[in-house]
Amino acid sequence: xxxxxxxxxxxxxxxxxxxxxxxxxxxxxxxxxxxxxxxxxxxxxxxxxxxxxxxxxxxxxxxxxxxxxxxxxxxxxxxxxxxxxxxxxxxxxxxxxxxxxxxxxxxxxxxxxxxxxxxxxxxxxxxxxxxxxxxxxxxxxxxxxxxxxxx
Amino acid sequence: xxxxxxxxxxxxxxxxxxxxxxxxxxxxxxxxxxxxxxxxxxxxxxxxxxxxxxxxxxxxxxxxxxxxxxxxxxxxxxxxxxxxxxxxxxxxxxxxxxxxxxxxxxxxxxxxxxxxxxxxxxxxxxxxxxxxxxxxxxxxxxxxxxxxxxx
Numbered sequence: 001x002x003x004x005x006x007x008x009x010x011x012x013x014x015x016x017x018x019x020x021x022x023x024x025x026x027x028x029x030x031x032x033x034x035x036x037x038x039x040x041x042x043x044x045x046x047x048x049x050x051x052x053x054x055x056x057x058x059x060x061x062x063x064x065x066x067x068x069x070x071x072x073x074x075x076x077x078x079x080x081x082x083x084x085x086x087x088x089x090x091x092x093x094x095x096x097x098x099x100x101x102x103x104x105x106x107x108x109x110x111x112x113x114x115x116x117x118x119x120x121x122x123x124x125x126x127x128x129x130x131x132x133x134x135x136x137x138x139x140x141x142x143x144x145x146x147x148x149x150x151x
Numbered sequence: 152x153x154x155x156x157x158x159x160x161x162x163x164x165x166x167x168x169x170x171x172x173x174x175x176x177x178x179x180x181x182x183x184x185x186x187x188x189x190x191x192x193x194x195x196x197x198x199x200x201x202x203x204x205x206x207x208x209x210x211x212x213x214x215x216x217x218x219x220x221x222x223x224x225x226x227x228x229x230x231x232x233x234x235x236x237x238x239x240x241x242x243x244x245x246x247x248x249x250x251x252x253x254x255x256x257x258x259x260x261x262x263x264x265x266x267x268x269x270x271x272x273x274x275x276x277x278x279x280x281x282x283x284x285x286x287x288x289x290x291x292x293x294x295x296x297x298x299x300x301x302x
Binding site: 033034041073 | 192228
């Protein structure tokens, strides 16, 4: 019965993620650690390509093509960690995560779409298009963080 | 010059991983956080399937098929975080990581192979073979942790 409730409320935020995987260990502190870990790894593989559209980092097509699929997969991992039972945990997640759930899900979906596009574009040889696709991903990061993450 | 040195020593431990991605941010504390994050996420997707071979968790073919490719990818992510410049950082990594580098790399490679096999087997319908493949992955986890991770 309790499991069903957990499944029900997770479904609200999971979106395109890998929700079923985490069912066995829904402790709030673990969920927070897991979602933060996903964000850390997104940062790891996003960091080296983030500056390419503006020239802050030199363009490296191979690196984009390597990192884009990793980011696409990692971007599915944080969401089931934003379970309602984590509201009281210490993190940078703002209360809006749990009140503006539709907007939160839209933000997650937008990131996912932008990364799927980046994966596709980065398989080609169009540098301008790849840079534009990277910039588009960047917008989805900051768009969500403004509303849902403490400074 | 410094960059070249960093590249050189990273190559020792990177193995089958995504080493090039992290070049832009090789601060020791960040590297530790990133490698620990990879391990946390490996735990997230490994946890729900780990108990299936012994019956501690009910067998769920779909979950195995979902989690195996995630694990296969995540298993490439920790290794470039074990850079020599992280020796002084607070973590559970034992000194052997930096002295028994060949054995460490063999352990990482064994995990990778076992996960590639699990991905393959879990696409089929052979429950016994899938359970055996899961058990094989488990051996590679504990095999490495015994030597390279503090209790």
